[in-house]
Amino acid sequence: MASVETTRSGGDTGLPDLVLRGMTLGYLGWMVVLPIIALGFQSLVAGPQAFLDAVLDPQAVHALKLTVVTALVMVVINVVMGTATAWVLVRYEFPGKKVMNALIDLPFAVPTVVTGLMLVLLYGPSSVLGTILGTYGFSVIYSQPGIVLALLFVSYPFVIRSVQPVLLELDRAEEEAAATMGASGWLTFWRVTLPTLAPAIFTGAALSFGRALGEFGSVILVAGNQPMKTKTTPLYVFGEIESGNKQGAMAVSLVLLALSLGVLISLNLYQRRWSLEDGK
Amino acid sequence: MKTRVQGLAFFFLALGVGLVAGCGGSSGPDASGDVIKLGAYSVVREAFHDALIPAFQEHWKQKTGRVVRFEESYNASGAQARAIASGFDADVAILSHTGDMNQLVEAKRVSPDWAKNPTGGIVTxxxxxxxxxxxxxxxxxxxxxxxxxxxxxxxxxxxxxxxxxxxxxxxxxxxxxxxxxxxxxxxxxxxxxxxxxxxxxxxxxxxxxxxxxxxxxxxxxxxxxxxxxxxxxxxxxxxxxxxxxxxxxxxxxIESPAAVVDSSVEKHKNREVATEFLAFLTSVEGQKILASYGFRPVDQTSPLLPEFxxxxxxxxxxxxxxxxxxxxxxxxxxxxxxxxxxxxxx
Known part of the structure; x- marks a missing residue:
């Protein structure tokens, strides 16, 4: 996810270049920026008090907490398992590796509502697995673990696909040098490999976190949708729209949007700092 | 390579033109008969689509000799009410509860007098x-x-x-x-x-x-x-x-209402058939059909209708x-x- 450098110098300004540039900028503005401005304007137009009341509603606050906490739990698991998976894919040769590599992108292709349905079928209270888990007092579907499972599924490829290319291009000379100097495998990984992978891991983590904040299709099927228990912010926003509370829906949407933007901006800042430190 | 891209572009262009032409064809004016756009809540779908609408089409044909065609939309009641309030031009609204119908009155789509009929605007x-x-x-x-x-x-x-x-x-x-x-x-x-x-x-x-x-x-x-x-x-x-x-x-x-949407029937000039359809819903024939799909008749005293x-x-x-x-x-x-x-x- 390193930023793509421009291949043409800025001084090259023929008319076609200007038109092309203007067109793509305009397209970005129209497709992405304009809807965001519309939401921002509409949600603030009722005044700061109405905005605060909507955002500080106990159900809205709980929904936001739940959304962030489930997303964070997912990110931690994704970082560990995603890095390990990328490692296995790059450093080992084994039968079935090609199939495994292809399967990793599958979650992107599955419609999220299908994801939800699959999870309900597998872990639902009336499924075999759900019944077994139930006898030990675990419930997955219609409780918070179900939300984390759905988020893990839909964000599965992010960390792997961020780390994999960096790991592929990694210069192994440093690792070998560390090994020659007597460092153990773990120490080499911890001190030499991981710092190089850190920006890529961070990128994957941030992308999956951002993705999880807005996840709706799969979560609505597995969460159970209960206020103050399992209703995440996207579900809350949907409910408020459906029950005619437009102000509440817009205000909470704006908070969610600000959170996603915050993640994106901090990702960009981090990447810039890292590339500066690296002397690139 | 270039010709392949061009060919592909041409294919999509042709597809687009075809689709647009196709849409135009189906929504064009239908000189041969009347049309009712129905905006209903999802629970009545089976009863309306499978039985009530065919029965009314027969009824209308016998009464006027004309054919009436239906464009049906079924959705959650609140969502349907919001759609009609913000511009979906359904001629007849069938909703789950009066609270949703009140939204249409507020949006000036439905007359405030909609409930002033023998069943109080209620059809099931x-x-x-x-x-x-x-x-x-x-x-x-x-x-x-x-x-x-x-x-x-x-x-x-x-x-x-x-x-x-x-x-x-x-x-x-x-x-x-x-x-x-x-x-x-x-x-x-x-x-x-x-x-x-x-x-x-x-x-x-x-x-x-x-x-x-x-x-x-x-x-x-x-x-x-x-x-x-x-x-x-x-x-x-x-x-x-x-x-x-x-x-x-x-x-x-549970009392579920229906009403003619004034702004739509004025636009489509089909108030006569829409009003007749609304009356058909509470007629003995209409209520019998609804009862066969599990709805209780609005008039519980009529000896012609099944008892619950x-x-x-x-x-x-x-x-x-x-x-x-x-x-x-x-x-x-x-x-x-x-x-x-x-x-x-x-």
Missing amino acids: HSVVVIGHREGNPKAIADWSDLAKPGVGVLYPDPKTSGGARWNINAIYGSAYLASKAAGGGTPDLAAVADLLKRVQANVVNMDASGRQSMSSFSERGIGDAVVTYENEILLRKREGKPIEYVVPEATLL PKPAKLFTMADLGGWDEVQTAVYGPKGLWTSIFSDQGK
Whole structure:
């Protein structure tokens, strides 16, 4: 996810270049920026008090907490398992590796509502697995673990696909040098490999976190949708729209949007700092 | 390579032109007959699509010699009301409850006098019931049984489902009226809220719509009890998938309205056929068809119509103060149902 450098110098300004540039900028503005401005304007137009009341509603606050906490739990698991998976894919040769590599992108292709349905079928209270888990007092579907499972599924490829290319291009000379100097495998990984992978891991983590904040299709099927228990912010926003509370829906949407933007901006800042430190 | 890209571009262009032309063709003016755009809530789909509309088409043909074609849209009641209020030009609106119809009056789509007819604007009746598992293993007979420990309850989310509002209003109303009678006119609202809270604590999953709730219960085997409309259960029976159910002694009469959407029929110049369709819904023929799909006839006294057993303490929304009052008292920012969540600290 390193930023793509421009291949043409800025001084090259023929008319076609200007038109092309203007067109793509305009397209970005129209497709992405304009809807965001519309939401921002509409949600603030009722005044700061109405905005605060909507955002500080106990159900809205709980929904936001739940959304962030489930997303964070997912990110931690994704970082560990995603890095390990990328490692296995790059450093080992084994039968079935090609199939495994292809399967990793599958979650992107599955419609999220299908994801939800699959999870309900597998872990639902009336499924075999759900019944077994139930006898030990675990419930997955219609409780918070179900939300984390759905988020893990839909964000599965992010960390792997961020780390994999960096790991592929990694210069192994440093690792070998560390090994020659007597460092153990773990120490080499911890001190030499991981710092190089850190920006890529961070990128994957941030992308999956951002993705999880807005996840709706799969979560609505597995969460159970209960206020103050399992209703995440996207579900809350949907409910408020459906029950005619437009102000509440817009205000909470704006908070969610600000959170996603915050993640994106901090990702960009981090990447810039890292590339500066690296002397690139 | 270049020619392939061009070829592909040409293909998509042709496809686009074809689609646009196709759309134009189907929505063009139909000189041969009348058209009614129907904006209905999802629960009536089977009854309308499979039986009522064909019967009315026959009726209209015999009466006028003209053909009437229907463009049908079915959606959750609240979503349908919002669509019509913000511009969907349905000629006839069939909604779950009067609260949704009031939205259309506010948006100036439907005349404020819409309910001034012999049935008060209502076209179907039903009652709120509790579906349970075979043999009733959890011994569910009344609303309070839904609050017993270990009973998994299903009803949809009242934020998204008009059906859920009927369901929760039934639980609320039975407790409210009982407490009002016991307290000599002043109900103990804390006790009412307590029942709602204990039932809600047993809710396993809140689906977006009543239909989804029913399929969670019957197809996915979730929960021990589902709060739903009687007609939803009778429809399942008709389709050969019966669900056992109980009608609580005190339950709520579901009254679903229909109205002609003035702004649409003026635009389409089809008020005559739309009005006739509305009248057909409450005619003996229309009510018989609806009854065969599980809806209770609006006129319970007519000897021509099938009889449904009447619950001992049947009450209506009017007994609870009407839709507007209940919407505020139960679902408003300080409403009873809202408060059972804001009291929960976490």
